[in-house]
Amino acid sequence: MTTPILGFIAHSGTGKTTLLVQLIRRLKNNKINVAVIKHAHHNVDIDKPGKDSYRLRESGADQVILSSSERTAYIKETPLQAMSFEQTIGLLDHSLIDLILVEGFKNETYNKIELHRTSLNKPFLFESNQRVLAIAHDGLPTQQQAQLAKQQLTELDLNDIEQITTFVTSYIHNHQ
Template sequence: MKNALIPILGFAAPSGTGKTTLLTQLIPQLKKQGIRVGLVKHSHHNFQIDKPGKDSFRLREAGATPVMLVSSHRRAIITEFDTPEEPSLDEQLKYFDQSSLDLILVEGFKKEHFPKIELHRPSLEYPLFYPNDSSIIAIASDQTIKPEREISSLDLNNITQIAEFILHTLLKTS
């Protein structure tokens, strides 16, 4: 990832495994440690950030791109792609302001090559990704897994353990 200016870590798992749930618990843990966290989430849907009838939607539909919505609380930039195609994470990182961050977490982009933690719930009966993805550096599961190669095993339900793994392994904090 040539456009990743800071450490980046992905979370790879099939839909319904709990990636978003884990991230909503993990991010506050990292923030308590003083880590400034950004997030990139890949969506397979043609999502709308604004709503029909709103001025920003009407202006975008009229052909303005990008459109920036700004308030005293937040900013959103909506850019239309000329040709719809699957985005590349590295390409998107060019547009992601990393200047005030310590870490970028990524949900999705599981087929791209960058450090990832695989989430696995054997009860869902999905195959493991890590045997075919050398960029997976750990597996977090709700049951004990004995990996076939040398990667860390984490408890999916132990948010503190996962945060400590990130702090020590990726961010090299003591």
Template sequence: MGVPLLAIVAWSGTGKTTLLQQVIPLLKARGIRTGLIKHTHHRMDIDTPGKDSYLLRKAGADQVIVASDQRWALMCETPDKPLGLTELTARMDHSALDLVLVEGFKDEPVAKIALWRRGVKGEVADLLDGYVIALASDKKLAIDYPLLDINHPLSVADFIENWLRTGQ
């Protein structure tokens, strides 16, 4: 089995990225090595227009690696067949990770912590499926899941660490 996946799912504007920015350092301080896969509905390009790697990719290279002494990135063109979560995860170095956090991909069949805030468009019930293992919210809700405080990243990190330790 590969590295465990845990998705953080919510409606846009709930604060998925903000919570992950707070939880990832807490996990790292506990020795938990995390990878992250972020889904976006927007057109995106991590390359810089005008740079050599951008020009060569636009010239027709289907895969480009940009590398320095500090990091590397692989860019792949997939206009005909976007990769699913399983395929994306397979491209990560599992030996260097204890957990892959996933931002988005709410329809994928992986363990999830759903986030919900008062005032954000969308109903909490529409986020809950058979893969949700907890709900983080700013409101007390009567649900059949562990309820975490979305404004208390330490409790979310504690839950994730326990989930990893107990083997999901």
């Protein structure tokens, strides 16, 4: 059995992370264990200058694992090529999770919910992405309503986290 994967894609400024924080809290309240993969378009450094782990990595270590009784962090240097989406998923302990949520990686082939905020005046992303199952929006002008009506996508209220949680919970149950 593979762990269900569900992504959230949107234009910058739509509120992906804010929505995911709310969603994760509700899923955890429902005893659903969640992993999150977030794609970054810039250099990522979660380590802090001056800490031993930072010094070890800066000295040339290609991989560093920080491990304590509460948490484990894995830092891998990838100067020549970023890890693929599949490699990233492979790092997860699937025995401990019920769902993988993804923010970004919009061109990868996994199912997604598109978030659309009308005030940003941006085009839909689902037109160039066949794996969008639903669109969560905050109301649409008539032209975009007509455009969306042609698609067979579930419509969700971007501001109704309970509705989105119900959709995600159903998705998990349908993909187990």
